[in-house]
Amino acid sequence: MRGRTFTQDARRTQIVEATIETLAEIGYTKTSFTAICRHANLSSTGLISYHFAGKPQLLREVTRTILEKAGTLRTGHVEQETTYRGKLGAYISSHFDFMARYPAHARALTEIAGLVRERPALGLDDVARSALSVETLVVLLEEGCRAGEFRIPDPPVLALAVQGALDNVVRHHELFAVADLGRLARELTDIFTRCTLAP
Amino acid sequence: MRGRTFTQDARRTQIVEATIETLAEIGYTKTSFTAICRHANLSSTGLISYHFAGKPQLLREVTRTILEKAGTLRTGHVEQETTYRGKLGAYISSHFDFMARYPAHARALTEIAGLVRERPALGLDDVARSALSVETLVVLLEEGCRAGEFRIPDPPVLALAVQGALDNVVRHHELFAVADLGRLARELTDIFTRCTLAP
Amino acid sequence: MRGRTFTQDARRTQIVEATIETLAEIGYTKTSFTAICRHANLSSTGLISYHFAGKPQLLREVTRTILEKAGTLRTGHVEQETTYRGKLGAYISSHFDFMARYPAHARALTEIAGLVRERPALGLDDVARSALSVETLVVLLEEGCRAGEFRIPDPPVLALAVQGALDNVVRHHELFAVADLGRLARELTDIFTRCTLAP
Amino acid sequence: MRGRTFTQDARRTQIVEATIETLAEIGYTKTSFTAICRHANLSSTGLISYHFAGKPQLLREVTRTILEKAGTLRTGHVEQETTYRGKLGAYISSHFDFMARYPAHARALTEIAGLVRERPALGLDDVARSALSVETLVVLLEEGCRAGEFRIPDPPVLALAVQGALDNVVRHHELFAVADLGRLARELTDIFTRCTLAP
């Protein structure tokens, strides 16, 4: 009963991807099982119920999938840098890279992230504490302090600030006409580099 | 028939307040007319329909109410300061002040602000462009630059960053156990003051 | 308790007229108390309920009013003629006259007449048997037969046919572009005169 | 997903028939989804919504079904005749035949036909223009004229008259106690044959 077959995994992946696209396209409140099926040409909502115990479980999987992709990308960027200042810049620009490569995932995440009050119901509390949260960034900032590169009074607060700033700029990047994502990344890096400046 | 009576205004206010509390308590997706009625001890959802043309109209009024409260508070804080640096600090701390005084309003706003995709449906597009947006802050930063107090490469981007940072810190302030909101305000002010530093 | 004051009658008349206009304009199914109030700038649906025991009673009064107007008109036309053939023609043309003079009443009647199954509920059964029905016409035809002017195998059937033909032509008169109602009246008179022709 | 299955067709048919019976029995205004379900012993109104996109769509299907049945019957009758006079008689008697064979359908049609104002909302405008209308009859009369059998000043007007007469007699046939539908058919045929008489 434990473990999943290859076919099952493929179906689950298909459904998760369909959900992400639907979320990105029509928003959370309109994303019903029916809507997901329409978007992915799935034959019946029963298929979704068959593969997922419920809507919360599906959304949890969706969130996991998105955060994993974003995390992998970020880790790749960050680890290439040797200085903590460089790592911070990489952390920031990986956000924009993610949006450029997986725009649907990015938009879907925006939809889900807004649902603060839903998270418990979605079983996302552990997720929130890890990936949605800023642990990684906090650690990065703290190590940078210890290494003498940064001078930050309260790393968790700065981490939350950076994350919120990133999300918000990403969310509204459409405002910047022919959004030059690279430029945005550079500017934000600049902004937060100044904050961390050891004198 | 034309215009609103005193009684009507009172009821509308009551319903709006009940909606805000409901949003704060159980989140957007669970906030049905029925749920609102439970919160306000109203006898039937028909009463809400009687006073508001529809759900979008109710939510528009809710948003208006919240933003007005937040705006008034902010204006008060900001105008007391004479320097632009002071104004920026006041802008930031007014956010925390709002959260301290009207926690339900603040949490409700978080729920609504997440509904990027819903805004058109809710008729919030004009609202989004003014109060939900960062216009005020952009102007403040630009004037500060012109006055020689700030040195900011791209005010709109910084404004979005500040707003996002504030929202995010406010959203997760519960993480900081015995949240000392004053301290948070000071730290964020410090962070963003450094970014705007004219050399 | 019996009897009505002058004011009451005026109000009742006003409401009845408002209802007729509403029926004519938006059709039976959309004619709610609220819609009637909008159309007549009445301040509250309570006013209607105050003056009429219920919706059926209002509609009965509406029907009575319309049929009375139509009946008066018809009687006037018919009695001016001396021959039964003339009376039949007058009967027919009075229908078009009614439509020309009271278009809203005519259209409203169309809306009500369609509701065959509602009539009992509306307490219109007696009405249907008298004014909505063809008694008058049947008598006219029978007397014409006795007078030797007509030769009709089964007057009630012809009467129903005439009435139905009239209603239908009136209902669809919009089809005839710049409907020349006079011409239509003449043609129908011609048609049914031929049917009644004594050899 | 595409196309309809056998089961679906069966259910749709069942619902359409149930609707027709309900319309015939309690009239248009009382025919709610709930009422239809009672009539067909369906468990929930959701079932109707599952099979039909909305109430207008259901009513359109109902109308289509009724008109198709009536049309088939009529065509069969009419085509068996060789003279235009014969065809006119067949056209008329097919109406009574329809009423005799499908009394519920006939009564339901009466209910729907009354909703002149609703037709656009019901998407019945095209239907109204073809089957609810008198095109067929107009053509028949015109061809009869060309063939020298009829002498009719204005075929569309006569057609409307015939249709209206038929509907009205059918509608009130209950008045004729032991309604001998055959006799009624013969009398109406007689009436309208006289009108079309070429001298």
Added chain:
DNA sequence: TATGAATGAGACTTCATTCAT
């Protein structure tokens, strides 16, 4: 008399989920 706020039943519709096949 008139007002208009309130009520509660009932309308249509959407939805996640179940279940026989």
Added chain:
DNA sequence: TATGAATGAAGTCTCATTCAT
């Protein structure tokens, strides 16, 4: 495994009617 018909709860909204003022 997959299908898709069916279910029933819940949602928003409309409406005639009631009632305190």
